Amino acid sequence: MTASESLDPLAKTALWTASMRAREHAREDRLFCDPLADLLAGTEGPEIMQRFEGTVQPGVEDPALAVRTRYLDDRLVAQDRDGIRQFVFLAVGMDTRAFRLNWSTGVTVFELDRPALLTLKDELIARAGADSRCVRVPLGVDLVSDWMTPLLEAHFDPDRSTSWLIEGLLYFLDPRERDVLLQQLSEISAPGSRLLADYVGQTVLDSPAMAAWRARMAEQGHPWKSGTDEPGSLFAEFGWTVRTTAYGDPDADYGRWRAAEVAPGVPGTRGRYLIAGELP
Ligand SMILES: C[S@@+](CC[C@H](N)C(=O)[O-])C[C@H]1O[C@@H](n2cnc3c(N)ncnc32)[C@H](O)[C@@H]1O
Structure with missing residues (x-):
């Protein structure tokens, strides 16, 4: 039995993204360092990555994960600099930011x-002997059920400004599950809280060009279920003011996006975008 056999198909997507971060870490011109990513991806992460790589366009290495990681790193570091001291990473997967960012x-x-x-992440991290650079509180929960009670019991403080990171999750939720999650986190967010996320346009998601990708994701047991063409309105419903950045915009390029040769008319990951918001 491999270490990752205990994971459900959706949880296994975290091995895939870890594998992409390990690949970025191995580059000389890497956008970030993630020395634990290779260990956390295990043997299955690279297999899943290979299964999906080239779905958008054969031979093209998808730069989205590297760009997204760096974009979010930069914003988390800035939030720390602004004085935020409480961070919640929803659907954290094999994200190692608690270990690799220079937290105050x-x-x-x-x-x-x-x-x-x-459980698997903690076992692997213990094996590596890595120490977090902040107080790290792992909480095993179901994000489409009651995750707030365990969070509050773990001494999350709703009176302090919080930074919520929702990376690699929203498209796996249906619209109702997404709205409930956004409602829940908004209820326990103090004024001045921040939010970071990535998501996908509904029109792109429903386009014929995405059909093969969606079918492949569904076959593997982790379908994409939602998107929105109006992230500003969606988050405003819950009180947030957000700014949306398309991959390839000046602050989400890092010399990678425009350089990637994805043919015009192939939306693929190009329908995806990054969101940074604040609760006034
Ligand atoms: C694509 S991975 C993203 C992981 C990480 N944020 C990243 O970007 O590498 C999706 C993650 O969502 C988690 N997830 C999905 N639905 C969940 C749920 N209902 N409750 C808790 N975690 C969930 C999975 O276990 C998995 O770790």
């Missing part, structure tokens, strides 16, 4: 994901 004293990072995923 007093920062707590709550890491929420499926219990089996976090």
Whole structure:
């Protein structure tokens, strides 16, 4: 039995993204360092990556994950600099930011994901002997059920400004599950809280060019279920003011996006975007 056999298909997508970060870490011109990613991806992460790589366009290495990681790293570091001390990473997967970013004293990072995923992550991290650079609180939960009670019991403070990171999750939720999640986190967000996410346009998601990708994702047991063409309105419903950045925009390019030769008319990951918001 491989270490990752205890994971459900959706949790296994975290091995895939870890594998993409390991690949980025191995590049001389890497956009970030993630020395634990290779270990966390295991043997299955690279297999899943290979299964999907080239679905958008054969032979093209998808730069989205590297760009997204760096974009979010930069914003998390800026939020720390602004004085935010409470961070919640929803669907954290094999994200190692608690270990690799240079957090200020007093920062707590709550890491929420499926219990089996976090058990495996903790075993692998213990094996590597890595220490987090903040107070790290892993919490095994179901994000489409009651995850707030365990978070509050773990001393999350709703009166402090919080930074919520929702990376690699929203498109796996149906619109109702997404709205409930956004409602829940908004209810326990103090004024001045921040939010970072990635998501996908509904029109692109429903386009014929995405059909093969969606079918492949569904076959593997982790379908994409939602998107929105109006992220500003969606997040405003819950009180957030957000700014949307398309991959390839000046602050989400890092010399990678425009350089990737994806043919015109192939939307693929190009329908995806990054979101940074604040609760006034
Ligand atoms: C694509 S991975 C993203 C992981 C990480 N944020 C990243 O970007 O590498 C999706 C993650 O969502 C988690 N997830 C999906 N649905 C969940 C749920 N209902 N409760 C808890 N975690 C969930 C999976 O376990 C998995 O770790």
